[in-house]
Each structure stands twice: as C-alpha cells, then as structure tokens.
Amino acid sequence: MSIKNMTKEKNWSGQKLVSTDYMLFEAPREKHFMTGSEVTKEAIKRCTVDASVSYPITPQSEAAHLIGELWAEGYVGMYFRGENEFGVMSEVAGCAMAGARTVTTTSGPGTLRAMENFPMWSGTRIPVQLILMARGINSPLTIQPDNLEVTFMLETGCMIWYAENVQELFDMTIAGFTVAEMPDVHVPIVTVVDGFFVSHTRESVMLPPDDIALMPYDPYKAPLPPIDSEMPPGRFLRDPFVMKSNYISYATHASWQWEVRSAVDRSIPYARHYLNGLAHVTGDLDAEIVFVACGTASHQAKEANRELTKLGIKSKVVKLRTIRPFPHAELLEATKSAKHIFVPEFNIVGWLEKEVTQSLYGKSEAKIIGRPRVAGGMSMPVEAILHEVLEHVNEEKGA
Amino acid sequence: MAADKKRYNMRISGLGGQGVVTSAHILGSCMDNAGKFASLVPFFGSEKRMAPVEAYVRASSEPIYEVGEVVYPDIIMIYHSQVVTHGKSYTMPFYTGLKKNSLVIINTGFEVLNEDDKKVLSDLNATVVQFDATALAIKIAGTELATNMAMMGMLLGLTGLVTEAHIEAAVRERFLGNSFVASGGTASLDSAIEKKFKKKEDLLAKNMEVINATFEMAAKIDLNSDELIINIAV
Numbered sequence: 018m019s020i021k022n023m024t025k026e027k028n029w030s031g032q033k034l035v036s037t038d039y040m041l042f043e044a045p046r047e048k049h050f051m052t053g054s055e056v057t058k059e060a061i062k063r064c065t066v067d068a069s070v071s072y073p074i075t076p077q078s079e080a081a082h083l084i085g086e087l088w089a090e091g092y093v094g095m096y097f098r099g100e101n102e103f104g105v106m107s108e109v110a111g112c113a114m115a116g117a118r119t120v121t122t123t124s125g126p127g128t129l130r131a132m133e134n135f136p137m138w139s140g141t142r143i144p145v146q147l148i149l150m151a152r153g154i155n156s157p158l159t160i161q162p163d164n165l166e167v168t169f170m171l172e173t174g175c176m177i178w179y180a181e182n183v184q185e186l187f188d189m190t191i192a193g194f195t196v197a198e199m200p201d202v203h204v205p206i207v208t209v210v211d212g213f214f215v216s217h218t219r220e221s222v223m224l225p226p227d228d229i230a231l232m233p234y235d236p237y238k239a240p241l242p243p244i245d246s247e248m249p250p251g252r253f254l255r256d257p258f259v260m261k262s263n264y265i266s267y268a269t270h271a272s273w274q275w276e277v278r279s280a281v282d283r284s285i286p287y288a289r290h291y292l293n294g295l296a297h298v299t300g301d302l303d304a305e306i307v308f309v310a311c312g313t314a315s316h317q318a319k320e321a322n323r324e325l326t327k328l329g330i331k332s333k334v335v336k337l338r339t340i341r342p343f344p345h346a347e348l349l350e351a352t353k354s355a356k357h358i359f360v361p362e363f364n365i366v367g368w369l370e371k372e373v374t375q376s377l378y379g380k381s382e383a384k385i386i387g388r389p390r391v392a393g394g395m396s397m398p399v400e401a402i403l404h405e406v407l408e409h410v411n412e413e414k415g416a
Numbered sequence: 417m418a419a420d421k422k423r424y425n426m427r428i429s430g431l432g433g434q435g436v437v438t439s440a441h442i443l444g445s446c447m448d449n450a451g452k453f454a455s456l457v458p459f460f461g462s463e464k465r466m467a468p469v470e471a472y473v474r475a476s477s478e479p480i481y482e483v484g485e486v487v488y489p490d491i492i493m494i495y496h497s498q499v500v501t502h503g504k505s506y507t508m509p510f511y512t513g514l515k516k517n518s519l520v521i522i523n524t525g526f527e528v529l530n531e532d533d534k535k536v537l538s539d540l541n542a543t544v545v546q547f548d549a550t551a552l553a554i555k556i557a558g559t560e561l562a563t564n565m566a567m568m569g570m571l572l573g574l575t576g577l578v579t580e581a582h583i584e585a586a587v588r589e590r591f592l593g594n595s596f597v598a599s600g601g602t603a604s605l606d607s608a609i610e611k612k613f614k615k616k617e618d619l620l621a622k623n624m625e626v627i628n629a630t631f632e633m634a635a636k637i638d639l640n641s642d643e644l645i646i647n648i649a650v
Contacts, residue, residue, distance in 0.1 A: 050448045162484075182483075213457065214483040219441060220455040221448050319481040396484035 023233065028065045030091045032230035037195040041188060041291060044225035051222050053215040056183045057122070057148055058083035060190035061093065065230045067117035068095040070108045074127040075160040076212035077150040081122050102127035106134035106147075113143035114250045116236030116243030118194060121145070124212055125152030128166045138205040139174030139277045141250065142240050144197035145205045147175075148190065150212040151312075151363075153394055161394020162212045164312065167340070168368035174277040175205040176284055177341040178292070179311040184222045185338075186210050192291035194231065200238045202284040204277060209340075211363060213394075214313040281342050288339055295344035298351050300333030301326075305356040306406060307383070309348065309373050311337045314361045314397065321402035330410070337369075345376050355383040357409055361402055365392040423476040424575065425486045427513075428567075429505045430495025433465045433605060435564030438590065440471035443568055445586035447475045450578040455480050459506055468504040475577060488513045491575075493567055494522040495549075501528055511536060518542045519639070521570055523549035523563060529645070538644050545570065545637065547648040549630075555650065556629055557622035561609045569627035573634025580624075580631065587623050592616050 022029040035044070040063060051059070057080040061069070069088070071081035088096030095112070099105030102123055112119040123131065128149060138145055149170070153163035170177055178193060180186040189208050197206040210216060236243040244250050288295055300322045308318035315336035325332045335351040337344055352358055358377075360370040370387030377385065386409060389401045426443075430436040440456045447454035452475065459470035472486040485506075492514060498504045500522070507513065511520065511533070518540065522528060525548040529537070537544060549566035553559060565587075572578055591606075613619040633648050 048448070050445055211483075218455055218457040218483055219444055220480075221453070313483045316481040316483050323481075396487055398487040399482060400488060 028230050028233065029094070030230075032063070032065070032228055034065070034232050035229045037191065037231060037291065040191055040225060040229060040231060044229060046223035046225050049222050049224050050219060051183060052079075052217055052219045053150070053183050053186050053210055054079035054083060054217065056187045056222055056224075057190065058087060059224055059227070060187045061120055062087055062227055063225070063230050064120075064191060064194055065118065065233045066093045066120055067234065068109070068112040068119045069093055070097055070099050070105045070112070070119075070121050072099045072102050072105045072123070072127065074102070074124050074152075076152055076162070076216045077122040077124040077127075077148070080148065080150065080216065084120065084122070102131040103134065106131035106138070109145050110134060110138055110141065110143060111250075113138075113145045114141060114244050116234070118198075118234035119143075119145045120148065122148040122150065124150045125154045125166050129154055129169060132169065135170065135173035135175055135205070140273065142203045142277070142280070143205060144194070144203055144234070144239075146190065146193050146197060147205065147207045148186075149207050149209045150216045151209060152212040153392075155393075159394055162214050163364055163392050163394055164209070164211060164362070165364040165366060165368075165392070167209055168364070168366060170207055171341065171368065174274070174281065175207045175341065176281050176339070177207045177209060178288075178339050179209045179337065180215065181312055181315050181336060183215060183218065183220050186215060187222060187224065189292065191231065192288075194234070196284050196287040196291055198234055199284070199287055200240065202280050202287065203240050204280045204284070209312065211313045285342050288342070292338050294347065295337070295339045295342070296347035296351055297336045297338065298333060299336070301331040302333060303354045304331040304333040305354060306330065306332040306410070307352050307355040307358050308332065308334045308402075309337065309352070309358055309360050309369070310334065310362070311340060311369060312363070314363055317397045317399060317402060318359075318361055320399040321406065324399055324403055325406065330406075332406070340369075340372070343372060343376060348373065348376055349380055352377065352381055352383060355381065357406075358383045358385045359402070359405060360385065360387050361397060362387070362390045363392070363397065365390065422478060423480075424474070424491055424577070425489050426473040426475070426491040426493065426571075427486045427489040427507070428471045428473065428493045428495065429499045429507070429510055430469055431465075431498060431504060432467045432469050434469070434495045435561065435605070436469045436495055437471045438602065439564035439568045440473050442583070442586045442590050443473050443475070443571070445589055446572065446578045446582045449582040449585045452477050452577070453480050455483065457483060457485070459485065468499070468506055470506050488515055490515045490518045491571065492518070492520045493571060494520070494524075495563060495567055497522070497524040497526070497528045500533075509533065511540075511542075514540055514542060516540050519574065520544045521567060521574070522546045523567055525551060534644060542644070543639050544645045545574065545648065546645060547633065548650045552629060552650045553626055556626045559609065559612055561605070561612070562623055562626045565623045565626040566630050569630030570634055572627075573631040574637060574639060580628065583627055584620075584624055587627075588620055591619055591623075
C-alpha cells in the first residue's frame with residue numbers, strides 16, 4: 018500500500034472516491050449495532066486518512082487502537098504511538114503541516130497535558146481532527162464521563178462540534194474533515210463526545226458501505242503551504258515575530274488571532290450544510306420551558322421532554338451541535354418562546370450555561386437555570402431533570 | 417409486571433467473568449434484530465474476575481435517548497448470589513432505585529434474601545424469580561460459562577420481548593460474527609469457552625439449548641401471582 022497507488026477514481030486501499038455529499042446524504046445505508054469506539058473506526062475507514070498518532074488513555078483507548086487496526090488493514094497511511102499526549106499533538110501537527118489528513122483521539126487528562134498544542138494548531142491553520150472523548154480531569158483521579166475539559170478548549174481557536182450519540186459521531190467525523198479543510202476555513206476540528214456514554218454505549222447506527230471513501234486532502238489549497246525543504250512550518254516562522262518587539266509584530270499577532278476566529282466563523286455555512294443545521298430543535302415549538310444542551314445531556318433532556326408531555330407540560334429541546342462557532346442566531350431563534358431555559362450539564366462549572374447566558378444577554382427575557390448539573394461521572398436521570406423543572410414551575414405558581 | 421410495557425430499564429449485576437457485559441450486548445442485539453430499540457452501556461471501572469460488574473440495558477418499542485447507568489431500574493438481574501450476600505455491587509443494597517411493580521431475577525441455589533430485603537421488595541410490589549442458572553448451564557451446556565445465557569433466556573422468556581429466532585441471530589453474531597470488539601479480558605474468556613467446544617457451531621447450539629430450556633421454564637411462571645418470590649427448580 019502506498020500513496021502512489023492512488024488514482025483519480027480510487028484511493029490507495031482501493032475504495033472508490035466519492036464526494037462528502039454523496040457519503041453523507043446519498044449513499045445507501047445499512048443498520049449496524051455498534052459502540053462509539055467502533056463507529057470511530059468505521060468513520061476513519063471512509064475518510065482516506067493519511068496519518069494518525071495515538072496514545073492510550075481511557076475512554077478513548079479503544080478508538081485509538083481501532084484506528085491502528087485500520088493502518089494494519091491498509092486504510093490509514095501512517096500510524097504510530099506518541100510518547101505522551103503532548104508528543105502526540107505535536108506529531109499530528111507535524112503530519113498535518115506536511116500536508117497529511119490527520120486524526121487523533123484523546124480524553125480528559127490527556128487533553129490537558131497536550132494543551133499548548135491546540136492554539137498552535139489553529140495558529141498554523143492545520144485542519145487536524147481531534148476526536149475528544151470527554152472524561153473527568155480533577156483529582157482524585159477519575160476515568161468517568163464528565164465534560165469539564167471542554168471549557169479549557171473553548172478559546173483555543175479550534176472548531177468544536179459536539180456529537181450526541183454514536184450516529185452523530187460517525188457523521189460528524191466525516192463532515193469534520195470536509196469543513197475543516199475548506200480553504201477559507203482551514204482550522205482544526207475538535208469532535209467531542211461524552212466518554213463512555215457514547216464511546217462505550219452500543220446502539221444502532223446507519224452506515225454507508227465501506228468500499229467508498231472521501232476524496233483525499235489537497236494541501237496545496239491550504240492558506241499556508243505545506244512544509245518541504247524550502248518551506249518552514251507555518252511560513253511566518255521563517256522570521257519569527259516572537260523575536261521582535263515592535264508594533265508590526267504586535268499587529269501581526271493580533272490580526273492573525275482575529276483571522277483564526279474569523280476562519281472558525283466562516284465554517285458556519287459549510288457546517289449548516291453538512292450537519293443539517295448548527296442546532297436541532299425537538300418538542301413543542303411554542304413551549305415556554307426550553308432545554309438547551311449538547312452531547313448526551315440533550316439525550317437526557319429529550320427523555321424529560323417525553324415525560325413532561327405525559328404530564329401535559331409543554332417543553333422543547335434545543336441541541337447545540339457546534340460550540341465553536343457558537344450558534345448565536347439559531348439559539349436566539351429557538352428560544353424566542355422561552356420563559357425558562359434549563360441547561361443540563363455533565364460538569365461542575367456549567368460552561369454551557371455561561372455560553373448560553375452570554376449569547377442571550379440583552380436579547381432574551383427568559384430565566385436561565387443552569388440545572389441539573391452533575392459531575393464526576395454521575396448519570397443524569399430523567400427524574401432529576403423533571404425534579405428541577407417541576408420545582409421551578411410550581412415555585413412560580415405559588416404555594 | 418406487564419409484559420407489554422413500552423420501556424424496560426434493566427440493571428444487570430454480576431461478577432467479573434460471568435459474561436454480564438456479553439449478555440447485555442446480546443440482549444441489545446436481540447432487540448435490534450427484532451426491529452425494536454435498545455442501548456446498552458457497561459459500568460465504567462476496573463473490571464476483573466470475581467469483582468463487581470454491572471451493565472445496563474434499555475429496551476423499548478420507541479426510540480431511546482437516555483444514556484448512562486440505570487439509576488431507577490424496573491428489571492434487575494443478579495448473576496451471582498455474592499452480589500447480594502457479599503455486597504458485590506455498585507449499588508448497595510442491590511435493589512436501590514428499583515421502581516414499583518418490577519421484576520428481579522436472581523441466580524441462586526439457596527435463599528439469598530433476608531427479611532429486610534423481602535419487606536422492601538414486597539412494599540414495592542416486586543416479583544422475584546429465583547433459579548439456579550449456573551446449575552442449569554452446567555447441566556445442559558457442561559460449563560458454568562453459559563450462566564449468562566440462562567439468565568438472559570429467563571428474562572426474555574418472562575418478558576416476551578423477542579422471539580428465539582432473534583436471540584439465535586444475536587448469539588450467532590456475538591460468537592461467530594467478526595464485528596464485535598472485545599476487551600483483553602473478554603477476548604481471553606471467549607477463547608476459553610471456544611476451546612470447550614470442537615466447533616463454534618457446537619457452542620452456539622449449547623447456548624441455544626440453555627436458552628430454550630429457560631423459555632420452557634418461563635412459560636410456566638405466572639408473574640401476576642401474589643407471591644413475592646417464585647422459586648424454580650432446575
């Protein structure tokens with residue numbers, strides 16, 4: 018197997034090359050029963066991925082292992098294990114700077130260990146995909162699902178998408194490469210799922226055939242040319258501004274940081290197309306009780322919506338699918354009817370509640386309630402959500 | 417306990433090596449094969465032989481959104497008496513969170529519930545089905561490793577969620593298919609059980625014999641009886 022075996026019709030492993038639209042929207046699909054880790058393998062298998070670097074950490078180890086199997090089976094061009102997560106995130110950057118479509122996976126403490134690299138990724142405009150299987154990061158050490166780590170990722174300049182279930186993880190992984198590699202976007206994509214709740218949960222998923230794959234990445238359409246013997250990584254590093262202390266250096270840094278964030282915003286029309294919208298709304302459209310959630314918290318909210326309907330109480334669920342870019346317009350539109358906005362979360366700080374509050378500030382009269390909030394790997398039973406809602410609704414009606 | 421209920425939230429407690437997660441997987445696959453909905457999730461910890469293991473299965477005739485551990489189950493399955501007698505469970509006591517009018521299936525050859533347990537379960541109007549699934553597995557399949565099949569068979573026999581054909585397809589897929597990704601410990605148990613049989617087809621046949629036997633036993637049980645504990649001889 019070699020990149021030299023690539024033709025216009027087929028990639029090096031013999032899969033027929035197809036457009037992302039065909040892969041996501043047109044190809045016939047069959048039902049499978051899979052975990053999030055297994056579906057990650059299936060998605061990567063269909064993406065003509067050049068390189069992947071891995072390092073084991075629960076709960077993403079299985080996904081990383083399975084990408085390694087894809088390398089052994091001839092689907093992924095290059096695969097190796099880094100010395101730690103900092104090494105991994107640096108090494109995938111090297112692969113991507115050299116023009117490779119690159120993917121890696123990590124979780125919780127691994128994410129934080131690698132932290133310096135994420136703003137470096139966006140600053141060098143590499144379209145790396147990181148599949149983040151969220152896990153607790155506090156001490157005492159935990160392996161349990163808790164998405165506190167996402168709050169640390171919010172301002173790295175990377176796109177952040179949040180998949181609700183195994184199906185969305187599959188579809189988002191494929192769309193992720195495509196949107197991240199758009200020449201006018203070209204920033205890293207972090208595809209987040211809640212560890213265990215998605216990575217280890219087995220459910221039915223619809224997959225297109227595995228003899229088709231995405232067109233290869235074309236690094237010569239990138240805003241920064243790929244490195245070679247003439248071209249240093251991130252061309253501007255040839256004459257590093259960090260060495261200078263003058264107005265041009267400051268202005269360059271500032272404008273580049275704006276540019277990275279603008280690039281994330283420029284992903285909006287593409288993401289709307291490939292994700293079928295940045296937010297999905299279910300339930301009673303005119304409901305005054307609105308749940309705003311992402312990931313599996315929106316799963317729980319949908320169950321709560323079903324139970325509230327049985328009690329004759331109207332509610333709706335607004336599931337945010339992208340966190341960066343933040344879907345301000347979609348959120349505002351979807352919460353027009355709201356009097357109470359509940360933001361159920363799997364972390365202690367309520368980072369999504371802060372995002373929602375900031376986004377709606379001065380634009381909505383609704384009361385924003387950052388509850389229920391569970392942490393440390395706890396489940397969020399529907400009963401807990403109902404308890405919060407009924408407490409608020411009854412409180413306002415008086416004793 | 418009505419068998420046509422739309423949604424079942426199951427908590428399966430057992431010990432490492434008994435096939436708790438494997439049977440949860442097969443249960444989910446059965447539902448999937450039957451065109452219904454299921455999701456399953458194992459407890460996330462450091463599982464090892466004889467240590468507590470839990471898995472959770474949600475099964476329904478409509479889509480399931482909820483994920484994570486089942487905190488308020490309406491079916492509890494206990495694969496080993498030590499879950500009750502030694503407290504080898506992540507949820508203590510084992511019936512924590514159990515909803516009213518629920519079903520508990522316990523693998524045991526002796527009386528495991530004390531008077532306090534019985535009082536709580538009785539107040540919840542639960543039905544407890546007790547049988548020696550391990551003895552049945554040894555009797556029919558010649559190995560205690562088929563205990564999980566007996567437990568699963570009893571559950572499906574009692575609830576009528578799926579047919580035996582759906583189960584057979586799921587068992588076949590698990591042991592003879594190539595899509596299942598097992599962890600290291602599970603993979604070594606898989607190879608241990610495969611060595612007990614000349615062919616994988618024999619393993620499948622014995623597992624199905626165990627399941628069929630439990631279906632016959634389940635057919636004789638009246639879940640609407642007023643008895644708290646229904647003991648079935650193996």
